[in-house]
Amino acid sequence: MCGRYASTRGRQELVDFFGVDGDEADDLEPDYNVAPTKPVPVILTRRSGSDAASGVGGEARAVRGAGEERTRPANAGPSDAASGMSDEWTRPPNAGGTAAASGVSGERTRPAGASGGYAGSGVRDDERSARRASEGRTSPEYAGGGRAVGATEGEEPAGRDLRELHIARWGLVPFWAKDVSIGARMINARVETAHEKPAFRRSFALHRCVVPADGYYEWQVTGDGVKQPHFIRPADGGILVMAGLYAVWRSPDAPGGRLLSCTILTTEATDDLGRIHDRMPMLVEPDRFDAWLDPALTDPDEVRSLLVPAAEGRLESYPVSTAVNKVANNGPELVRPLPRMGTSSVSPLTLF
Numbered sequence: 001m002c003g004r005y006a007s008t009r010g011r012q013e014l015v016d017f018f019g020v021d022g023d024e025a026d027d028l029e030p031d032y033n034v035a036p037t038k039p040v041p042v043i044l045t046r047r048s049g050s051d052a053a054s055g056v057g058g059e060a061r062a063v064r065g066a067g068e069e070r071t072r073p074a075n076a077g078p079s080d081a082a083s084g085m086s087d088e089w090t091r092p093p094n095a096g097g098t099a100a101a102s103g104v105s106g107e108r109t110r111p112a113g114a115s116g117g118y119a120g121s122g123v124r125d126d127e128r129s130a131r132r133a134s135e136g137r138t139s140p141e142y143a144g145g146g147r148a149v150g151a152t153e154g155e156e157p158a159g160r161d162l163r164e165l166h167i168a169r170w171g172l173v174p175f176w177a178k179d180v181s182i183g184a185r186m187i188n189a190r191v192e193t194a195h196e197k198p199a200f201r202r203s204f205a206l207h208r209c210v211v212p213a214d215g216y217y218e219w220q221v222t223g224d225g226v227k228q229p230h231f232i233r234p235a236d237g238g239i240l241v242m243a244g245l246y247a248v249w250r251s252p253d254a255p256g257g258r259l260l261s262c263t264i265l266t267t268e269a270t271d272d273l274g275r276i277h278d279r280m281p282m283l284v285e286p287d288r289f290d291a292w293l294d295p296a297l298t299d300p301d302e303v304r305s306l307l308v309p310a311a312e313g314r315l316e317s318y319p320v321s322t323a324v325n326k327v328a329n330n331g332p333e334l335v336r337p338l339p340r341m342g343t344s345s346v347s348p349l350t351l352f
Contacts, residue, residue: 002264002281003240004324005216006032006061006231006335007040009239012281014165014212017239018043019041020288023165032334034213035327036187040246042168042262045293046210048160058228073257091339112235163293168209172263173249174199174226180249183261189245191265191282195300200263203245205298211244211264218277229324230276231335235316243282243292243307265307 008030009331015023025041034040157240171183186199195198223321243265250258268278284292288306297303318337323329 002216002279005034006214007034007212008032008214009212011165014041014043016207017210018165018210019163020165021163022179023168026166028073033324033327033330034333036065036171039167040169040170040211042166042209042211042246043163044166044207044246044294045161045163047295048162153164161295166260168260168262170263171259171261172199172203172245172247173259174202174247175249177249179260180251180254186263186267188279189263191243191267191304194245194265197303200245201300203247203263204303205300207246207293208292208303209244209246209262210289210292211242211262213240213242215240216281216336218280220276229322230317231320232276232280232315232317235313240281241283241284241286241289267307267309267325270330282307283314331345
């Protein structure tokens with residue numbers, strides 16, 4: 001499972017790395033001990049305007065300047081109509097950030113050497129475009145800004161894909177939940193069964209996101225019964241991009257009447273250090289960001305094909321202080337390796 005992680009990247013770093021067009025994350029304080037029910041940054045793609053397919057609507061602040069094209073960083077490698085409940089996301093009235101026309105060209109620049117389709121998804125761009133056309137949907141390559149290109153105040157033309165940075169509550173609260181407390185038990189979803197479980201299947205088909213982190217914590221039970229925490233992170237020090245699902249819960253008790261929440265997908269894990277834990281977060285590699293976040297991709301089998309094991313040596317792990325056991329503790333000391341005790345404190349993990 002993934003029950004605790006560190007997330008210290010600043011807003012601008014996430015905007016640049018993920019090629020975000022709009023955001024509402026005014027304040028992203030470093031958090032070295034992210035625990036369930038805390039607010040966390042998530043990246044998702046929505047269709048502009050009122051889009052029941054994405055579950056996210058409303059406005060987000062534009063983050064691209066005039067004339068800028070969205071490029072990937074160089075190092076980035078069925079609705080439930082019977083319920084009668086809308087799950088469209090709208091910004092709470094007191095939320096920060098304003099939407100504005102950005103004058104962005106609206107073109108998504110594909111990384112050099114990238115293929116014409118989504119890597120490993122089995123779906124080419126022309127096939128996807130044909131499917132969208134048959135559904136009566138337009139599919140421009142990309143739109144910059146929290147509001148679609150060329151929009152005026154109070155107007156947001158439909159048919160644009162917008163990648164946005166939002167703040168969500170960790171612990172998915174399904175739209176049909178009676179109260180928010182269910183989210184504390186929904187921090188993880190098994191990738192093997194998420195597409196069929198009532199709490200997650202809608203989000204798996206329609207509401208996918210990524211959850212950025214520095215790394216995550218797992219506890220290994222030692223021979224004397226002590227639980228030793230380990231910090232597991234990318235070996236290259238990069239951003240750990242965890243596959244997530246999101247949901248929008250409607251309630252008069254939530255700010256603005258709606259609550260955005262998320263869960264992290266997990267999969268089986270093995271490692272060179274001996275078993276630390278039998279589960280780990282499912283990761284999304286950079287060449288699959290577009291497909292994973294695509295709100296038009298709804299077939300469960302196609303979605304599952306995007307999630308493949310991390311490459312050998314992709315992650316490293318080392319023991320850290322038991323101070324992380326207490327949620328109230330928070331600081332860079334939590335992710336520092338313990339002093340070496342005869343063996344290397346940092347060892348690569350072999351996944352799958």
